[in-house]
Amino acid sequence: MRGIGKSFPGVRALSDVTLTLHSGEVLALVGENGAGKSTLMKILAGAQRADTGTIAIDGKVVDIATPHDAEALGVGMIYQEFNIVPQLTAMQNINLGNEPTRGVLLDEKAARERARKVVEDLGMDLPLDTPASQLSVGALQLIEIAKALSRHARIIVMDEPTAALTEREIDALFAIIARLKAAGAGIIYISHRMEELPRIADRVTVLRDGSVIETRAQTEFPQNEIIRAMVGRPLDAHFPDLPPVAEQAAVVLDVTHFMRDPGVRDVSFSVRAGEIVGLAGLVGAGRTEIVRCIAGADVPDAGILKVDGSVVRVKNPRDSIKAGIAFITEDRKRQGLVLGMSVRENITLAHLAQFVKRDGLIDEKRERAAAIKMSDELRVRTPSPEQLVRNLSGGNQQKVVLAKWLLGQARVFLFDEPTRGIDVGAKAEIYALMLELIKNGAAIVMVSSELPEVLGMSHRILVIRGGKIVQELDRAVATPDKVIAAATGAAA
């Protein structure tokens, strides 16, 4: 891959990326969340098209426009979310979309033969006739690999293959990767787990902000240097100054021994008035799960939640809202907004009771006035409060979500990825708003995958790994290296 560039509206995802992969090697691709790893691999697999650059396989420039093209060229992609039909057996899944036939009928024998051969060649321990729904995650991973190989893949991309595997399954996977290597396949291995690299990688390429930072042989690339290359840049200057938390500030949010299988394991922390606590960690570490439990979006299995010192029993989102907890969700389109409703209707949705007159009808005049006031305060750029939120930009949609929660007198604000996918200007406005909230004595918990954001906007940082708080870092001592090291489980 040479000179690959890709832009999305408002974001430059990749610029001038060049990557080489030899046969019989494992190339580890590492980088922070959002560094561009997934986009790069999607381009290779034909799921997205590059704006610039070329791809050559065996020295020949190729055009990969569709996933089908990629498959024909021997590129096999194993996504983190498997493409497996749970009702079908392992054998049927391996042959899915590529079934051998005799006339119009399926050729069961050839299908079984093909699946058996791939599985045996690699010494996989995979029962072919068991429905996928009854197999472990490790076995599903093997199905995906077998599926790629049965289509003669020679370039195999694995996106965080070990994320959900047990130790033993990981050993089995690595043994198979070794055999693939020996057979001459090239493997691109995406991982967040630093400790795996010495076991599996021949070379390591670090991607940051859509560019290749460095590629070195694994043996010449120590862990701390990899981390430094991943984090690299100095903190962005556009974060406002956080006022210190007052000495005598009372605890507003108190979480003790929160448990919810499987994402949250005995989490305890508290947030004081005027304080922002950042939850850092890798995708899937359990950060979102923790805030969802506080918000009542999920019900915790165990644990005690207190707001302003009184215990809140949370069974559903209504209980949390009543206790003064506002949850600004990560996925605004799926969880935060009703896209087919107007700006006004979205802003008032969580606090509609405020606008009901004595006769039971909604006072639309007052509702409209409140919506206009909120959207003016947050500078939501919309032609009118009657505009459907579907037609707003990402940043303005996010402001509508915020407006919805600011309408109530919440004490605790849970921000999950508050600035994902929005432009720099809107980001600054959202940071300013968070400051406004803590000045008024609110407590904020912020989940963010953007390291600079966590470091720049938190008084304290809790690093989450495997559903647990693995480290607490004060703002004064937190550095990108320390956070990454704790999040990836590397020895700092």
Next chain:
Amino acid sequence: MTAVLKNPWIRTTSLVVFALILIIIVNSMAHGRFLSASNLIQVLQQITYSCILAVGQTFVIITAGIDLSIGSLVAVTGVVMARVANALPFGGPLLVIVTLLAGMIVGAIAGWVNAIPVVKLNLPPFITTFAMLEIAFGLAYIISGGSPIPLQSSAFNGVGTGMIFGKIPTPILWMVVVVAIATVVLMRTRFGRYVFALGGNEEAARLAGVNVARVKTAVYVISGVCAAIVGFLYMARFSSGSPDTGTHDELLEAIAAVVVGGTSLMGGQGSIYGTFFGALLIGLLYNAMNLIHVDSYLQRVVLGVVILLAVVLDELRKRYLAQA
């Protein structure tokens, strides 16, 4: 074309324009009989029953649900009300009111039963209300013993066949009242807003603190109560409760009215006035075709084409909106 399709009013207005053109053509073909007051009143009376059912169905469909049981609920509430009316010792307006309330309670309970598996187990309403269709159908025959139950009191005559101002049949007034109340509830109350929010994005509504289970239950209860009102009107009109009323084309006509009126089966959008116009358009269409002696089988073909046109137009409009 694009600009026209972007207009949010296009659905209802285009249908009205379509209907108007049709009216003028048919009126000239039918030598002026079509537009006569008596003919229009007749159309309104004919659509009353499917329109009231469609109003209840509109609530359900806006939440992205469906209620297939309404036809059978008309039958079962009708025979229950006839039994209740015949059993009560008093007469006059009190009898009428108590009978209606009894029917509404039965309809509400049926709607509540429809909603339980939908709310508790997240089962598709298509299945639960389909089961209720069968249950209520059978119960109507069991309760009535298989034949119509004649009303012993004459107190219901005014409701069923009476006239207001000497020329407007009473059932039309019932339809107007139901449409008016439903419009206010859907457009002006918190509950109505939640119905739209739920249909538009259930998870967002839940996280905003909407009591999703309660709102969902309520829409099926409303639909059941609307069915009971229709059962009541039929019973009063025929002076008997019959187990086969409501079980013919009523369900499909009600759904057709909702869909033609611009309510999305995917949930999140719709209106009561749209449903009313949808029912009116279908009624006018049938009436016009009768007046110019269109073959009754061809009438069904035309109705099918109109439904298809309505949803295709709606989908095209949405695609243009999505591109914009």
